[in-house]
Amino acid sequence: MRYSQMLLPTTKETPSEAEVVSHQLLLRGGFIRKLSSGIYTYLPLGLAAVQKVAQIVREEMNRAGAQELLMPMVQPADLWKESGRWRKYGSELLRFVDRHERESCLGPTHEEVITDLARRELQSYRQLPMNLYQIQTKFRDEIRPRFGLMRGREFIMKDAYSFDVSDEAAEESYRKMYDAYHRIFDRCGLDFRAVEADTGTIGGSFSHEFMVLAQTGEDTLAICDQCSYAANVEKAKVVLPEPAPPGPEQPEEIRKVETPGMKKVENVAGFLHVRPESIIKTLVYIVDGEPVAALVRGDREVQPVKLKNLLGAAEVELGDDQRIYDLTKLPIGYLGPVDLPIKMVADQEVMRMANCVCGANEKQFHLTGVQPGRDFQPAVVGDLREVSATDSCPACGGALRLTEGIEVGHIFKLGTAYSEAMNATFQDGEGRENPFVMGCYGIGVSRVVAAAIEQNHDRNGIVFPLPIAPFQAIILNLGVNSEQITAAAEKLYHDLQQRGIEVLYDDRDERPGSKFKDADLIGIPCRITVGKTFEQEGKVEMRQRSDGTTETLAIEGAADIIAREIKNRLASFGRNKQTLAE
RNA sequence: CGGGGCGUAGCGCAGCCUGGUUAGCGUGCCUGCCUUGGGAGCAGGAGGUCGUAGGUUCGAAUCCUACCGCCCCGACCA
Numbered sequence: 001m002r003y004s005q006m007l008l009p010t011t012k013e014t015p016s017e018a019e020v021v022s023h024q025l026l027l028r029g030g031f032i033r034k035l036s037s038g039i040y041t042y043l044p045l046g047l048a049a050v051q052k053v054a055q056i057v058r059e060e061m062n063r064a065g066a067q068e069l070l071m072p073m074v075q076p077a078d079l080w081k082e083s084g085r086w087r088k089y090g091s092e093l094l095r096f097v098d099r100h101e102r103e104s105c106l107g108p109t110h111e112e113v114i115t116d117l118a119r120r121e122l123q124s125y126r127q128l129p130m131n132l133y134q135i136q137t138k139f140r141d142e143i144r145p146r147f148g149l150m151r152g153r154e155f156i157m158k159d160a161y162s163f164d165v166s167d168e169a170a171e172e173s174y175r176k177m178y179d180a181y182h183r184i185f186d187r188c189g190l191d192f193r194a195v196e197a198d199t200g201t202i203g204g205s206f207s208h209e210f211m212v213l214a215q216t217g218e219d220t221l222a223i224c225d226q227c228s229y230a231a232n233v234e235k236a237k238v239v240l241p242e243p244a245p246p247g248p249e250q251p252e253e254i255r256k257v258e259t260p261g262m263k264k265v266e267n268v269a270g271f272l273h274v275r276p277e278s279i280i281k282t283l284v285y286i287v288d289g290e291p292v293a294a295l296v297r298g299d300r301e302v303q304p305v306k307l308k309n310l311l312g313a314a315e316v317e318l319g320d321d322q323r324i325y326d327l328t329k330l331p332i333g334y335l336g337p338v339d340l341p342i343k344m345v346a347d348q349e350v351m352r353m354a355n356c357v358c359g360a361n362e363k364q365f366h367l368t369g370v371q372p373g374r375d376f377q378p379a380v381v382g383d384l385r386e387v388s389a390t391d392s393c394p395a396c397g398g399a400l401r402l403t404e405g406i407e408v409g410h411i412f413k414l415g416t417a418y419s420e421a422m423n424a425t426f427q428d429g430e431g432r433e434n435p436f437v438m439g440c441y442g443i444g445v446s447r448v449v450a451a452a453i454e455q456n457h458d459r460n461g462i463v464f465p466l467p468i469a470p471f472q473a474i475i476l477n478l479g480v481n482s483e484q485i486t487a488a489a490e491k492l493y494h495d496l497q498q499r500g501i502e503v504l505y506d507d508r509d510e511r512p513g514s515k516f517k518d519a520d521l522i523g524i525p526c527r528i529t530v531g532k533t534f535e536q537e538g539k540v541e542m543r544q545r546s547d548g549t550t551e552t553l554a555i556e557g558a559a560d561i562i563a564r565e566i567k568n569r570l571a572s573f574g575r576n577k578q579t580l581a582e
Numbered sequence: 583c584g585g586g587g588c589g590u591a592g593c594g595c596a597g598c599c600u601g602g603u604u605a606g607c608g609u610g611c612c613u614g615c616c617u618u619g620g621g622a623g624c625a626g627g628a629g630g631u632c633g634u635a636g637g638u639u640c641g642a643a644u645c646c647u648a649c650c651g652c653c654c655c656g657a658c659c660a
Contacts, residue, residue, distance in 0.1 A: 533619085
C-alpha cells in the first residue's frame with residue numbers, strides 16, 4: 001500500500017476524550033474514529049489489525065475442528081423468551097420493535113440462535129461433536145462504555161458453540177478450545193494467563209478467562225508464581241491456615257460502648273484502640289430484593305460475586321443508605337450481627353474471631369467482647385471475602401500475587417441449560433432423545449487489538465507484535481524528489497511484496513521527521529529507510545521497532561535479507577505449548 | 583442510574599466571571615518560495631449557525647431555563 005493513497009490520518013496531539021494509552025494511540029495513529037459513545041469506525045489501518053487477529057483466530061479454530069458460519073445480528077424476541085433471557089438479560093440487550101410490531105433485539109451473543117439452529121439441523125449422535133463459530137459484530141448496550149476499543153458497545157467478537165453427546169465429550173470439546181485459545185493468544189504475541197473465572201450471567205458449570213496482563217485491565221487476578229494456579233478474584237478461593245489458632249483463654253462478655261460518630265472501621269478501631277482484625281464489618285446487600293447482612297473481618301473486603309454464588313442468587317447489589325434504611329429501619333454505620341433481624345451470611349474467617357467489636361444496632365454504640373457462635377449464628381458461613389496478597393495459593397500453599405488483567409477470551413462449559421430450555425435434542429444410539437451438552441467460547445477480537453497496544457507501546461507509539469501488525473514493514477522514501485532514491489525505494493517495495501511481505505510504502509512528499517514519527521506511532525515492526533545513505537553508499541537501513549536493532553544493507557540482496565528477517569521473527573511467535581491440566 | 587466536568591475552525595485550546603466593532607491563538611489544511619535523516623522556516627490564504635431550542639437585553643459565545651451530546655468517577659466496605 002502506498003501511504004500517499006491511504007486514509008491514514010495521524011495526529012500529533014492526543015484527543016482529549018482518550019484516557020488510556022490504547023485509545024489514545026488508536027486515535028492518534030488513525031486506526032479508529034468515534035461515531036458515538038462506544039461505537040467506532042475502523043479506518044483501513046485499524047481494520048487491517050483487526051483482520052490479522054481474526055485470521056489467527058480463524059486458523060486456530062479451524063485447526064481445532066470448528067466450522068465457521070455467520071448468524072444474524074437481528075434476533076427475534078421469541079427465541080430469547082424461550083431461553084428465559086428476554087427477562088433475565090437486562091438492559092444491555094438492545095430491544096426494539098419492527099414495523100410489524102415484532103419484538104427483536106440486537107445480538108449481544110448467540111446461544112439462542114445457535115441452539116435453534118442445532119435443534120433443527122442436528123438430529124443424531126452421529127453428527128456430534130460439532131463446534132460452530134462466527135466472527136461478527138456484537139452489540140451490548142454497556143452501562144458505561146469506555147477506553148475506546150476496550151469496552152465498546154459495538155465490538156467484534158469470535159463466538160463458538162460446541163454440541164456434544166455427554167458431559168465427558170463436552171469436556172473434551174472444552175479442552176480443545178482451551179488449547180486453541182492458548183495457541184491463539186500465544187501467536188498474537190501477548191503476555192496472558194488463563195484464569196479460573198466466575199460463570200456470570202451466561203450460566204454454566206465451569207469456566208476460564210484469558211487475561212492479557214496489563215495495568216489498565218478492568219479485572220484483578222490472583223496468580224501463584226510457584227504453581228499454575230491463577231484465578232479471577234471474583235472466584236479465587238481463600239484457604240485459611242490449618243489448624244485454626246486457639247481461641248482466647250478467657251472469652252469476654254459483651255459490653256456496650258458509646259462510639260459517637262464512629263461509622264467506619266478505621267474510626268472505631270482508632271477510637272477503641274483495637275485492630276481492624278478484631279472488628280466485624282457488617283454490610284447490607286440487596287440480594288434478589290431482600291436485605292442480607294454480609295459479615296467479614298474489619299480489614300477484609302466482601303467479594304460480591306462470591307456472595308452471589310454462595311446464596312445462589314440472581315442479583316446482588318450493595319444497597320445505598322436510604323434504600324437499606326427503608327427496607328430494614330436499621331441504623332446504618334452501627335450494624336452488627338448480634339440480634340440482627342435480617343438474614344446473615346458470614347465469611348468463614350469471622351467464625352474464627354474472638355472478643356470482637358461490632359456495631360450494636362443502635363446509633364452511636366458498638367459492642368465489645370462479642371464471640372461468634374456464642375452471641376450470634378449466621379444462616380450461612382462460607383468463603384465470602386476477596387483474596388488478598390497475604391493469602392496463600394489454594395492449590396500449592398505458595399504466595400499469591402495480585403495483578404490486573406484485560407479479559408480477551410472466555411470459555412464456558414454450558415451443560416444443558418440452553419438445550420433443555422429450548423428443547424434441543426439429538427437421538428442417541430438407543431433411540432432416546434437427549435439434550436445437547438453445550439459449551440461456548442468467546443474472543444473479543446477488537447479488544448485483543450487494544451490489549452496488545454496496552455501491553456506493547458513506548459513513548460513514541462505502538463510497538464505491534466509482528467503477527468498482528470497491520471503491515472509487517474514500512475519503507476520510508478526520504479528523497480521523493482530524487483529519481484535515484486525513489487527508483488530504489490519503488491523497487492524494494494515491489495520486491496518485498498513479491499516475497500509475500502505486507503508493506504506500507506511511505507511515498508509522501510513529507511520531511512523525514514514526520515515520516516519517522518508516523519512510522520513509530522503506528523507501530524510497524526520493520527522499518528526500512530531509503531535516503532541519504534543510499535545516495536552516498538548504495539545502502540538502506542533496516543530497523544526493528546521492538547528492540548531498535550538496526551542493520552545497514554546493500555541494496556542488492558536487501559529484499560531477501562529483509563524478507564528472511566521478518567519470516568524468522570514471525571516464526572518465533574506461537575511456540576509455547578500449554579494444555580489444560582486436570 | 584448517581585456525582586463531577588466539558589461542548590468555540592479537522593485537532594488542541596483561550597475568550598465567558600465583569601454582555602458591546604469584524605470571535606482569537608497553536609496545530610493541521612490550501613498556494614508559493616525555501617528546506618530534506620527525527621513532526622523545519624518565510625509569505626499569502628481558506629475554514630465558525632460559538633452543541634440545540636427558548637428566554638432576559640438596545641445588544642448574548644458571554645447571563646437564565648430546558649434539552650442533546652461527549653468524557654471521567656461511582657454504582658464495593660456504612
